[in-house]
Amino acid sequence: MINKTVSGAKEAVADIPNNAFLMMGGFGLSGIPENCISALLEKDIKGLTIVSNNAGVDDFGIGLLLKKRMVKKMISSYVGENAEFERQLLSGELEVELIPQGTLAERVRAGGAGIPAFFTPAGVGTEVAEGKEIREFDGKLYLMERWLKADFAIVKAWKGDTAGNLIFKGTARNFNPIMAAAGKITIAEVEELVPAGALDPNEIHTPGIYVQRIFQGENYEKRIEQRTISK
């Protein structure tokens, strides 16, 4: 079986250049590639475009890349909870493209699946529809949306094997599997890396064919945004 293992985050992100087009898995701070974000922070690159459902918080996740002015553009569905983001956006240092969450997910899925365009009802009659083809099917209006593909997709999984097969945990799965398929180079960091053959082939969420580099991450903080407890 093909071995995708690299030594760690530093090697995994070593060839990500200025102005790269990236995807990063995660929803809020859940399921984000913490190790790769740290390794990117050590690199002297800028002008990144990042597709990610959210933009982290001021002092964690993608927020750290924003603070270091490494990001030119965010493509997201929701970017609240981030004061530095707001400052850069209002000052014109940062561009943002807001996309309905389901359209974002389907555009990424389409990128991985070789579907250059598809129709969705989300956004019809709204400013999201501006400049897009609108078409009626079976009496309902739909927008045409295009695929999204990335130079590098960076994802975080729970378990992975050396062949690049991935299993996610809980709702930390979110955008990770579909982004894994949409990267020209896909980097997966996992909490536990096992030999090929150690995972049940029937329980794998992301087939290894989509993953070019894998390593076992360390020191996961897994910060919680809204710790909500039952009375």
Added chain:
Amino acid sequence: MINKTVSGAKEAVADIPNNAFLMMGGFGLSGIPENCISALLEKDIKGLTIVSNNAGVDDFGIGLLLKKRMVKKMISSYVGENAEFERQLLSGELEVELIPQGTLAERVRAGGAGIPAFFTPAGVGTEVAEGKEIREFDGKLYLMERWLKADFAIVKAWKGDTAGNLIFKGTARNFNPIMAAAGKITIAEVEELVPAGALDPNEIHTPGIYVQRIFQGENYEKRIEQRTISK
């Protein structure tokens, strides 16, 4: 949790009428809904349209429905290995619509996912493209294909719970999960039915939201088409 259990195949297919539009999971004879096919054979209905990758063999699977003249039309990607099928087709008793396997899979997936149309490169320049919109994206030509949805989707899983959550086994998974999502009424027969909560939420292939009826099947024959043994 919502309970989808019905008593068995007979109850599950009781309201399938003449001229219904059905989907049936399976690839060859692997992962086909044997119990529901038997129950359909006991019903006095005809004029069925069946979306299924294959059409069974003469004396098993969908071939049995063909032999009883219950089928008006097959929508499939490959229909070899069936002499009765060939006879009915040549005599004009049966219609067949042949669709590239990947397009068939994606049309079914689109039906479940609320995507009325999408673009695929499969079939460009062939007779499959006749009458279809052709469009260029990023320098390559694609066909527009429409979603497929069914009145009833009939699928076979390995394990299922009373909430309709399904786990498939081996390559018997094939079209079953995507068809489960594309049925207005989806009927799932499973080898082992367990209480809701007995399956790991992280290992489920088909979320129960797609399944309206579930029962534990019996006496699975699982006939093998090509028993091939290592020397």
Added chain:
Amino acid sequence: MLNKEQIAQRIAKEVQNGQYINLGIGIPTLVANYIPKNLDVVLQSENGLLGIGPFPKESEVDPDLINAGKQTITMVPGSVLFNSAESFAMIRGGHVHLTILGAMEVSENGDIANWKIPGKMVKGMGGAMDLVASAENIIVAMQHCSKDGQSKLLPECTLPITGIRCVKKIVSDLAVLEISPEGGFILKERAPGVSVEEIQTKTAGKLIIDGPVPEMSFN
């Protein structure tokens, strides 16, 4: 006038047995507390879960298990986890029966605005545009008027739209209203102590009163 808990309580009466439901952030989240125990329904979280349970006890908190509001949650027995494309496939495909969400404005033909206020920092639409474009039944929880007394039930939305012709029913602090297929807010119920005249005054869009309007009950 209803408080937020009472709006949630009234909306909970709309829930039917066997439904899959997506609850938005804010008042809609509170609806979960009032769904009658004898109903079997499943709550969807668009970040990838069917079967949201109560908030966890301190010892149960799992950073890998959150809802779309990023709150820590638990799962009920029979839950299932999935990715974001599958989540919106089930939303867009019409498998989620009922969506309950908040709104800044609703128009008399069922348009909804709830994601953007010109001049203010835009946080994004999240999954709202997908939800309102897809669900069979959309119920809005909202205040009838803004803080400065302006009606939020309008002939046409003034704010950027989230979705068109999608809202089926509104439960506000003053009333329960249905959107007429021909346009207009059909007044169905009054909040306790609120008069039809007050609702009329505070509804800028076309209000349709067809027969006596009962006071709402919560049971």
Added chain:
Amino acid sequence: MLNKEQIAQRIAKEVQNGQYINLGIGIPTLVANYIPKNLDVVLQSENGLLGIGPFPKESEVDPDLINAGKQTITMVPGSVLFNSAESFAMIRGGHVHLTILGAMEVSENGDIANWKIPGKMVKGMGGAMDLVASAENIIVAMQHCSKDGQSKLLPECTLPITGIRCVKKIVSDLAVLEISPEGGFILKERAPGVSVEEIQTKTAGKLIIDGPVPEMSFN
């Protein structure tokens, strides 16, 4: 002239380390037997498996584990199972690097016909149209001529097309040929004992001979 095993053996030399490969039914399936043991490659079965292993022993036969030709198979360590939409997502998305399949005809611009003969019962295209429209590299295993001696390497296909401008290389019983981007079959290697003249005679489409044509080797 090569027999089927030798065609498979010659094609196996095209396989590169790290590739994901889809092998069609017939001669292409035989290629698996000749892939050098020192190469790490993964075989895809479009019915939902990455990591096809050898045929099973009698005791290992599992009716729930078959390949696209409906033959019973096994899985190698590191395999993964998936549904048909995911399978063709990875094919259509260009993640499968190499497709090897049979053909009835190939044209000098790389069109392929391999699914339908007018007047005969049509069995269907299966996954062939998706595979040829998607893979980066498509190698065809075929007989150079039909049983009655007609060339199957043509200026244009006469049979219904499976895909256009997609074939990159042909390994026939007589020769190895590449499709020129400008059109034409570039003769790269001769089968042992087969002359350039014979290949020329048996190739109806434009044959391009650019320098000496070595005899093929199998190691």
